[in-house]
Amino acid sequence: MALDSDPSGAGTRGRRGGRPLSAAPLLLVEGLVKNFRGLRAVDGVSFSVAAGEVVALIGPNGAGKTTVFNMIAGVFEPDEGRIEMEGASLVGLRPDQVCRTGIGRTFQLVxxxxxxxxxxxxxxxxxxxxxxxxxxxxxxxxxxxxxxxxxxxxxxxxxxxxxxxxxxxxxxxxxxxPKLLLLDEVMAGLRPAETDRMVETFRRLNRETGLTIVLIEHVMRAVMALSQRVVVINTGKPVCEGAPEEVVRDPRVLECYLGQEKL
Ligand SMILES: Nc1ncnc2c1ncn2[C@@H]1O[C@H](COP(=O)(O)OP(=O)(O)OP(=O)(O)O)[C@@H](O)[C@H]1O
Structure with a gap:
């Protein structure tokens, strides 16, 4: 696979196994808060993503996941908190400027x-x-x-x-x-075989080019197959984070999905 994030060809190729090479995060999100009039849509969300990782951001409908992506991507400015890409703040940048730092994103409504x-x-x-x-x-x-x-x-x-x-x-x-790809529900509406094909494409990209991925996803089949770590939020607040197989058994996670069909 020849895709590279650097047009000169010297980019991130060469990482193997989808594992981070260093402990310094590629993306850091800390204490994010976003209010929409009276609604606190995001309330103290923090997580970091190392280069080469695949991290899923999950939570019930309306949990604040897309709002977190919109703040990372420069669509909304956070009311509080830090967002850093390779140690440099993204807060206040326009979406095109965020894109130039090496962050690509997809939209929920294509x-x-x-x-x-x-x-x-x-x-x-x-x-x-x-x-x-x-x-x-x-x-x-x-x-x-x-x-x-x-x-x-x-x-x-x-x-x-x-x-x-x-x-x-x-x-x-x-x-x-991108060095970092933000995927917003790209598997929604796909049949299981189509989901598996897309999961395999992302696994290959991650393994062979070192592409870092953060995905918002309700399709647990994809979350389980693709992510190395899962961050769970509910009503804008952090719930827990961990390995996919631990997170799906966590009572706090099961509780926040009560009454919803998903998970
Ligand atoms: N631009 C906006 N103006 C006002 N309220 C908003 C705006 N964007 C999101 N919200 C509200 O913020 C809350 C979080 O929405 P968000 O879309 O981030 O959730 P989500 O976790 O991505 O949900 P879903 O899984 O259903 O896509 C919701 O109550 C939503 O109605």
């Missing part, structure tokens, strides 16, 4: 540009990674190949099925050359 081709959608992402159009096109094609969309590259994006639109959303984010 909204590709419908009237341009699949490849052009990915090219837009790749042009954030490099201004060299030929290099960007090569990267776009590599990413499309990786995600199984190569044979659909000339199709208009609006004609894609939901699983293909999800893949395109991931492709656009990957094309920006």
């Amino acid at each position: 909204k590709p540009f419908g009237n341009i081709s699949v490849e052009e959608n990915v090219l837009i992402g790749a042009l954030r990674w490099t201004h060299d159009v030929d290099q960007a096109r090569r990267r776009a094609r590599e990413v499309l190949e990786l995600l199984g969309l190569a044979d659909k590259r000339r199709q208009m994006a609006r004609g894609l099925t939901l699983p293909d639109r999800k893949c395109l959303e991931v492709a656009r984010a990957l094309a920006t050359g």
Whole structure:
């Protein structure tokens, strides 16, 4: 797998086994708070992610997960707390500036540009990674190949099925050359076989390129198969964190999902 976060080719390739190389976190989130008028949507969330890790952020509906992503990605500024990428603060940066620090993200509601081709959608992402159009096109094609969309590259994006639109959303984010990929419910609505295929793609990316991944996911099949660590939040507050198999047995986690079908 040739994908690299650095257009010069000297990036993060070479890490093996998806394990962090150093103890210093790639991403640090500490004491995050976000209020929307009277609602405290996020209330003291802290976690860190080492380079090469795959971490899942889970919690019931409305727990504040997407709001945490939106603060990391520069959509909302936190009311309190720190967000650092490789030791540098992200607070106050615009989404495009956050992207340039090496953070790519997908959106829960996938909204590709419908009237341009699949490849052009990915090219837009790749042009954030490099201004060299030929290099960007090569990267776009590599990413499309990786995600199984190569044979659909000339199709208009609006004609894609939901699983293909999800893949395109991931492709656009990957094309920006992230060191850290934030995935917001990319498995929702996929059949088990499609979920397994996507999980395998992310496992390979993590293993072979050292890509660090934080995923918000309700599909526990994917969380269990992909993540090395799980952070649980509920009503904006931290509940616990740990290995996936420990977290799913934790009474505090089971309690916060009571009344919900998921988990
Ligand atoms: N822009 C906003 N304005 C007002 N309230 C908001 C806004 N964004 C989120 N909220 C509220 O903040 C709370 C947390 O929402 P958020 O989308 O972060 O939860 P979530 O854990 O991602 O949920 P889900 O799993 O259902 O996607 C919810 O009560 C939501 O209604």
